[in-house]
Amino acid sequence: MRKKGTVVIAMSGGVDSSVCAALLVKQGYSVIGMMLKLWSENGHEAENRCCTPDSQRLAKNVAAQLDIPFYIIDAKNDFYDAVVTPFMQDYLAGITPNPCLRCNRNIRWGLLLENAQQIGADFFATGHYAILRHNKAQSVRLFRARDDTKDQSYVLHVLNQRDLEKTLFPIGNYLKSEVRQLAIDFKLPVAVRRDSQDLCFLGGGDYRDFLRRNTQEPFIPGKIIDQHGNVLGEHQGLPFYTIGQRKNLGINSTKPHYVIKKDVLTNSLIVGDKETTLKKEFFVNGVNWINGLPKHSHLRVGVKVRYRAPILNGTIQIYAENQVRVFLDEPYYDITPGQAAVFYQKECCLGGGLITENADSRSEG
Amino acid sequence: MKNRPRIYLDYSATTPIAQPVLNAMLPFFKDEFGNPSSIHIFGQKAEGALENARNTIASFLNCRSDELIFTSGGTESDNLALRGVALARRKNFGANHILISPVEHHAVSKTAQQLAKIFGFELELLEVDSYGLVSPENLRQKIRHDTALVSIIYANNEIGSINPIPECAKICREFSVPFHSDAVQATAYLPLNVNILNVDLLSIGAHKFYGPKGIGALYVKQHTPILPMQTGGGQEWGIRSGTPNIPYIVGLAEAIKFVENYQNEWIEHLQRLRDELISYVLENIPDSQLTGHPTLRLPNHASFVFDGVDSQKLLMLLDLEGFACSSGSACKTGNPLPSDVLLAMGYSPKLALSSLRVTLGKDTTQEQIERFLTSLEKIIAKIRS
Numbered sequence: 001m002r003k004k005g006t007v008v009i010a011m012s013g014g015v016d017s018s019v020c021a022a023l024l025v026k027q028g029y030s031v032i033g034m035m036l037k038l039w040s041e042n043g044h045e046a047e048n049r050c051c052t053p054d055s056q057r058l059a060k061n062v063a064a065q066l067d068i069p070f071y072i073i074d075a076k077n078d079f080y081d082a083v084v085t086p087f088m089q090d091y092l093a094g095i096t097p098n099p100c101l102r103c104n105r106n107i108r109w110g111l112l113l114e115n116a117q118q119i120g121a122d123f124f125a126t127g128h129y130a131i132l133r134h135n136k137a138q139s140v141r142l143f144r145a146r147d148d149t150k151d152q153s154y155v156l157h158v159l160n161q162r163d164l165e166k167t168l169f170p171i172g173n174y175l176k177s178e179v180r181q182l183a184i185d186f187k188l189p190v191a192v193r194r195d196s197q198d199l200c201f202l203g204g205g206d207y208r209d210f211l212r213r214n215t216q217e218p219f220i221p222g223k224i225i226d227q228h229g230n231v232l233g234e235h236q237g238l239p240f241y242t243i244g245q246r247k248n249l250g251i252n253s254t255k256p257h258y259v260i261k262k263d264v265l266t267n268s269l270i271v272g273d274k275e276t277t278l279k280k281e282f283f284v285n286g287v288n289w290i291n292g293l294p295k296h297s298h299l300r301v302g303v304k305v306r307y308r309a310p311i312l313n314g315t316i317q318i319y320a321e322n323q324v325r326v327f328l329d330e331p332y333y334d335i336t337p338g339q340a341a342v343f344y345q346k347e348c349c350l351g352g353g354l355i356t357e358n359a360d361s362r363s364e365g
Numbered sequence: 366m367k368n369r370p371r372i373y374l375d376y377s378a379t380t381p382i383a384q385p386v387l388n389a390m391l392p393f394f395k396d397e398f399g400n401p402s403s404i405h406i407f408g409q410k411a412e413g414a415l416e417n418a419r420n421t422i423a424s425f426l427n428c429r430s431d432e433l434i435f436t437s438g439g440t441e442s443d444n445l446a447l448r449g450v451a452l453a454r455r456k457n458f459g460a461n462h463i464l465i466s467p468v469e470h471h472a473v474s475k476t477a478q479q480l481a482k483i484f485g486f487e488l489e490l491l492e493v494d495s496y497g498l499v500s501p502e503n504l505r506q507k508i509r510h511d512t513a514l515v516s517i518i519y520a521n522n523e524i525g526s527i528n529p530i531p532e533c534a535k536i537c538r539e540f541s542v543p544f545h546s547d548a549v550q551a552t553a554y555l556p557l558n559v560n561i562l563n564v565d566l567l568s569i570g571a572h573k574f575y576g577p578k579g580i581g582a583l584y585v586k587q588h589t590p591i592l593p594m595q596t597g598g599g600q601e602w603g604i605r606s607g608t609p610n611i612p613y614i615v616g617l618a619e620a621i622k623f624v625e626n627y628q629n630e631w632i633e634h635l636q637r638l639r640d641e642l643i644s645y646v647l648e649n650i651p652d653s654q655l656t657g658h659p660t661l662r663l664p665n666h667a668s669f670v671f672d673g674v675d676s677q678k679l680l681m682l683l684d685l686e687g688f689a690c691s692s693g694s695a696c697k698t699g700n701p702l703p704s705d706v707l708l709a710m711g712y713s714p715k716l717a718l719s720s721l722r723v724t725l726g727k728d729t730t731q732e733q734i735e736r737f738l739t740s741l742e743k744i745i746a747k748i749r750s
Contacts (some may be wrong), residue, residue: 071684118682125560
């Protein structure tokens, strides 16, 4: 073993993780590639975004070219239980989940990290765009990536010190364009694939069709009403709608309507005009603080309410260790229960939790 | 990771080519490159090499040389035997029933399943005991006059158990049903005299016994009904068209000679190492079981299940320590489903996913086995902790 130590790199066959592997080899680590085999719906295996047989072949080719060992870790059942089942349960319970968070928490920094530790690896690397800095107190802080458009700190806010201690993000300080160039310079056999925000197991399909195929629950039609209780139409089952949705509501009206709330108790879909989707205050539960609970109960922060949303200025009030109330300076549209709100101070990610309707909603484990 | 030691204990997956085999092949790539069908001297030389190779193998199998068909390997031989005979038997005799063991290699079982699904044959499986062995009595109960073909593997690749081929062949003979056996794993170590085995068809593949990959043969007893699966220029008596792969056929024959010369030496050497390995594992690793028969098994073959151990993880950890092993069949990595063979023997799916196959070869040493056992014991303890 070389003196830099052994690192396990999570590979996907894509350009980011492939370049990471090449950089680590170049930096003198003993590198071992691992690829997760995640769950795919029966008959839809080839559409899965990140672990098709094709991606496996690509990742294997990269590993072979770099002359590093490569293993496929089967996580089908774990992924189904930890990610897919709660994904469906959340939709059925009227909220809009972000399964990548659970995957990072339970699969990548769960099952895969365990495998890395079991083979005695010193470090664990992924191709995420984010930056880690170790300070003297031996705590690790998570920062936004240098490439603002690619930053993935949002989906990494679920990690804790134990996870981050041995983690490396080799491309956090590179722009995507530089990473693409590195792939060419390293002559890596990665295919040109479009970046996608689609969920891997939906394979580009619609989540509504996925729910129809994969849940036993009946979808019960109900009323579409406005905020004043006027009935405007009928919905096909609450799970098929998301907050902010405008299209395919089936309302006959000249002015556009937006989904502002899904009332599970009365099985009704509440819609309003664009203005009504704006919100300034909301609650966040199950908050993970990457560097521990802040000292002050009120903080000025930047808040990100969706993966693709901008950072909004606001104040948070911490009223329990993992519960926060957010006051945005300016109202923002489509604040969606089930999505994460992630807090930043400058470039540093403090942590985050799940947006809820009410302070007393169930918290996320 | 470049300089880690590499100890190969997966000889049932494939073997390195032996130097004399490679030497014999080399002239036929460039200097003697002719097509055996050609009239001229180049063709004559190639045809001479082809028939010479055929004679070598025929004498090893104790068959006529025109009963041998060269193929691209064990898988093609199995495919040709099953599809070719089943379709011919249906055409000539209306036979529509196929009988195979539940411990066949996928080259046989998947072909039989396709014959059932697409071509409408009635596929029936024999029973096996907890060692994975078929019984002649069970065959007698299930065989019928309209059985198109019976196929039983000689020695199983995953568990090494050796089936009673001559006894089964006798029953097939009584019913005049063609009998095929996949002898791919058996060639290096077991008697392969087709008159004693009494089979109608036998598959072999060179890379399991120090020959090259991509070449094999199918023995087809005279007068066995068989349809070609690859048609064209009519080579190999019209059963398998295509220009014969002369360098590889020469390699196959040379590998057969190599087996003839060294077989007894290997058996003695490997059986001793294997028995040491098996008894060490069973005595020192808790909750370990030998899969397959303790004595009626290939002399180079040891296979186990370890309760509570994920075999994919075990293989990865062994590989990182430099030991190349398998969970059973080489074709399953990355998509671990419990082995059909182990399930047919009565193992639970969970236990079936904890399998390890260690197969030795002519270059395996005592020291390698000792180092392997030390690591295996440690790794299993680590996985279970």
